[in-house]
Amino acid sequence: MLRHTLQQLPGRKVVFTNAPMTYAKRVLKLLAIDDVFDQVFSVESSGFHPKPALRGFQHLLQTLNVRPGRCILVEDTLSALMTAKRLGMKTIWVSPKPKRPSYVDIRISSVLELRQQGLA
Numbered sequence: 831m832l833r834h835t836l837q838q839l840p841g842r843k844v845v846f847t848n849a850p851m852t853y854a855k856r857v858l859k860l861l862a863i864d865d866v867f868d869q870v871f872s873v874e875s876s877g878f879h880p881k882p883a884l885r886g887f888q889h890l891l892q893t894l895n896v897r898p899g900r901c902i903l904v905e906d907t908l909s910a911l912m913t914a915k916r917l918g919m920k921t922i923w924v925s926p927k928p929k930r931p932s933y934v935d936i937r938i939s940s941v942l943e944l945r946q947q948g949l950a
Contacts, residue, residue, distance in 0.1 A: 831942060832861065832942065833866060835944055835945055836866045842869075842894070845870045846881065846890055846903070847870070847873070849872060850873060851872035854870050855870060858870070871893065871894075875893070876889050881909075881910040881913070884913055884916075884917075887917055888917075898914075898917040899918045901920070902919065902921070902922060903920070904924060905922070905924065906923070906924045911923055911933060915934075921933060921934050921935050922934075922935065922938060923936070923938070924938055925937060926939050
């Protein structure tokens, strides 16, 4: 179900993680979704400026050669979503909490709900 949902998402799919590259790739492989993503942007890739650091986000955008307004960050950490929103990204918060802050565009309980939001 997760694999299918991710495959249905339009556009480039990039993992932006504070984890080391080897760990992130192992987790994606274990979940059998490693081939669904176009790129893994790890803490090393960010120049060791992990989320929510602005420099890490800027490095990501520069590496991907994309404008923030063309990006959606799906994240469970509010501080990272706040940085993304400041840059102009659309934000999706994965959380069971019903109330969402103003800088969160959409709140979902599970990434599987991306399909219900019309994003997948």
